[in-house]
Amino acid sequence: MGPLLRKILMLLHFVLDISITICSLGFYSPGWNFNIDDIWKTFHFSHYSYWETPLDYVLLCILRQVSLLIAIILIRRGKSKKLRSWMWIYDSLGILGYIVAVLKLLAFDETGTMSFPGIYMSTGSSIFLSFSLPLAIRHTLLIKETEEVGYERLQSESREATNVENGSTPSNGTASASTSSESNTENNEEENRLPLSKHIWQIVKLCGKQWKWFTVAYSLLLIDCILNLWIPALYSKMMSAAIQIKSFDVLKKACLHFAVIQFSEATCNTIRYICMQYAERLTARNIRVGLFKAILHQDISFFDENKTGQLMSRITHDAESISNSLPTYIETTIRNLFMIFGSAPIMFCCSWQLSISTFITFPITLLVTKYYGLYVEKLSEEENDATAVSNETVEEVVSGIRTVRSFAAEKMEYMRYTRNTDAWFKISTKTVVLGTFYNYFFAMMWTIKDVVVYLYGGYLTLHGRMAPEALLTYAFYHWRLHGALNEFSSLFSAVMKTIGSSRKVIHIMNRIPELDYEAGTETPEVVGNIIFEDIEFAYPTRRTTNILNGINLSIEPGKTVALVGPSGNGKSTLVGLLQQFYAPQSGRILLDGTPIQQIDHHHYHTKIALVAQEPTLFSGTIRENILYGMEDGTDDDMMKVSEMANVHEFVSKMEKGYDTECGEKGVQMSGGQKQRIAIARALIRNPRVLILDEATSALDAESESMVQEALNRCAKERTVIVIAHRLSTVRSADRIAVIEKGNVTEIGNHDELMKNQDGVYYKMVQKQLGARTVDFF
C-alpha cells in the first residue's frame, strides 16, 4: 500500500466518521425524513438527557478524532514504536465506543423512541467506526514503520557486506564472530517467522493430509452439534410441561424426543472419536517423518547451529503437540461456534434487549483474550526452548558420561541441568499464574453477564416485556453459551501454546538449505584428479572470519598428498569442502574436470570416502556398520574389505563374529577397532579418492601400525589426501602441502621441502626431531 493511498484511507475514515455521525442526528424523528432541526436540537446542551439525546454519539466521534490526531502526531514525530505499544488504548477506546452505543440503544428503548431511524444509524456507525479506527491505524499508519525498519535493515546489511568486502573483521575476532552468528541465527528465524495466519495455515495443511478421516469425524460432529442444539429447547419444554402446562402426555413426548436425541448423539460421538484418534496418530506420524526428512536434508551449517537434544525435542515433543492438539481444537471450535451461532438467534428471538446486554462485555473478553493469547504464544515458545535446552543437557551428558565420570563433573552437570530446568520452571509457572488470572477475569466477566441477565431479564418479565417461558429458554441457552465461551477461552490459550511450540517445527520444515546436495546430476567415470581453484571460505556461523583465503591446489590421480600445517589453519576445512559439507564463498573444486556440485550426490560419495579421526559408528552389528549405506553390498564384499582393513583379524576372534554389536557410537569397540571398521566402511564403496583426516592420531603405537598397514594397502591405485601430524605418515607422501592461514605456503615432497631451511616444514620437522617425539606439531 502506497503512502498516498494510506493518506486517502485515513482521510476517508475521518470524513466518513464526522459526516455519518452528524447526518444520523438529522433522523431523530419518526420516518426516513432528514430534519436539520434535529441536528441543532442535539446541541441544546440544556436539554440533554441520557435517555433521549444522541449527544453521546457526537462525544464518541470527537474522542475518536482526537485519538486519531494523537496517532498522526506520534507518527510524524517518529514515535511509531510508542504508538504500537499504545495500541491497546485504541482497542479499549473501540470497546468503550461499542459499550456506550449499546447502552444508548437500550436507553432509547426504555423511552419508547425506537421508531427513529437515526438511533440505528448512530448505534451502527458508532460501533463500526469505533472498531475500525484501531484497525485503520494498524494497517495504514503503522505499516509505514515496518517498511522503515526493513529499509534500515537493508542499509545495515549492505554496510556489513561492505565491511566484509573491505576485509575489515571485528577486532575481537572469534568471540564477536560467534556472537554475531548466534544473533544471525536468531535474526534469520525472526525474519523467516511467518505471520500468524500463514503459520496457522501451514499447520492446517500438515493436518489436512488426513482430510478424509477428519471429514468423516467433523461431519459426525456437525450432526452431533445440531442434535445438541435441540437439547435446551427440550429441557425447557419438559419443564414447562411438568410445571406450567401440567400435561403428562406432553412430558412423555418431550422425554421420548430427548432420549432419541441423546442416543443418536452418543453413537455419533463414538464413531467420531475413533476416526479422530486414527487421523491424529497418522498426522503425528507424518509430521515426525516429515520433520526428520527436513532435518536430514539440511546443510551441515544447520547442525552447527542446532544442537542434537534440541532437535530431538522438536521431533518428539513439539511435533506431537501439533498433531494431538490442532484437530481437537478444530473440533472444539466447530462445536462451540455452532453452539454460539445456533444459540444466539434463539436468544435474540426470546429478547433482543437481553441478548445485546448479555453480549455487552464480550468485546472486553475478546480484547483481553487477544493480548493474553499473544503473551501465551511467546511464553510457550520460551517454555519449549527451555525444555529443549534441558533435553540437550541430558543428551550431552548421557552420550559423554565417560568424560563426565573421568573429570568427576557429576555435580557440575547436575547443577547445569538444575539451572536449565529452573529456567523452564520459571517460565511454566509464569504461564500457569497468567492462566489463572485470565480464568479469574473470565469468571468475573461471566458473573457480570449473569447478573445482567437475571436482573434485566427479571425486570423485562416483571414489566410484561418478556414471557416467563422465553426467559426460561433464554436462561438454558445462556448456560450453554457460557459453556461454549468458557471452552473457547481455554481453547484460545491452548491454540496459542500449540502455535508457540509449532513455530520451530514449521521453521525447520520450511527451511531451504543453502547448499542443495541433491542438485548434481552428472555421473562421470572418476580417475581421481582433484583441483582446488581459488577457494575462499568462511563458516556460515562465523561469516566474518575467513578460514581459507584463495587456496589453489592440484592433486594428481593415484598420488598421495599430505596436508600439514599448524593447528586451526584450515586443513580439515579444506577436506570438508571436498566432502561438500559446505560450499566455498568463491572458487571451485573440480573432480576430473567436473565441478563437484554438478556430480550426483550418491555417485560422488561412492567415489570419495572419508576416514575421520573419530569415526562415528552406529548402534548395530559390525556387519551393518561396514555395509552402511550400501543397499546392494554382499557378505563377500564385506569380507574382502575387512581383510584389507585388518578387521577380519579381530572379528574372527569374537564370539558372534560380524554380528557383534558395536554399541551406541561404537562404544563397545576399541579405538583401533573402530578405526579399522571405519576404513572397511570407506573401502566397500571402492572409492577412487580416500581422505584420511588424522585417521591414526588417536591410536596407540600397536593399533596405529595395524591401521597404518591397512591404510597403506588401501592407498594403492587411489588418490589419497591425508591430514596427519606424524612424520611417519607424511614423509612417504608423493607431495606435501603446507597449509598456513588458509593458504598453501609450501609444496613438494619431503626431500624437496627439507631443502628450504627457512620454510615452515623444515622448522616443524626440526622441532619434532628436537623434541624426540613422533608427533610433528
Ligand SMILES: Nc1ncnc2c1ncn2[C@@H]1O[C@H](COP(=O)(O)OP(=O)(O)OP(=O)(O)O)[C@@H](O)[C@H]1O
Ligand atoms: N563448524 C565450524 N564452525 C565454525 N568454525 C569452525 C568450524 N570448524 C572449524 N572451525 C574453525 O575453522 C578453523 C580451521 O579449522 P580446521 O579444523 O580446518 O583446522 P585444522 O588445520 O584442520 O586444525 P587441526 O590440525 O587442529 O585439526 C579453526 O579456527 C576452527 O575454530
